[in-house]
């Protein structure tokens with residue numbers, strides 16, 4: 411076993427951190443959105459109700475549009491966290507999803523949701539697909 415590999419204790423800690431992160435994201439999303447039926451990864455922002463006056467309606471629209479972009483950010487973070495947790499459960503955590511090589515341990519510890527190695531990530535960026 412090389413020192414590039416995560417230890418059992420490090421994997422356990424990553425799992426704990428990711429689980430906490432998932433709970434935090436779900437909690438934040440539920441503040442202003444409801445999960446879609448049949449797809450727990452998709453949330454629907456609730457339209458705010460401030461009142462029926464023109465300025466209240468304008469504020470509702472502005473607030474709704476802010477929350478929609480927040481929803482997208484949180485949803486994509488949540489999807490990353492869930493996918494990392496499922497790789498942990500399957501025992502494939504830490505392998506690059508494109509080339510299968512072990513992802514740099516320091517990269518995983520710094521950003522536990524990483525699913526690709528630095529080289530593949532760079533290739534994707536060069537191609538403009540990320």
Ligand SMILES: [Zn+2]
Nearest residue numbers: 506509527530
């Ligand atoms: Zn790779």
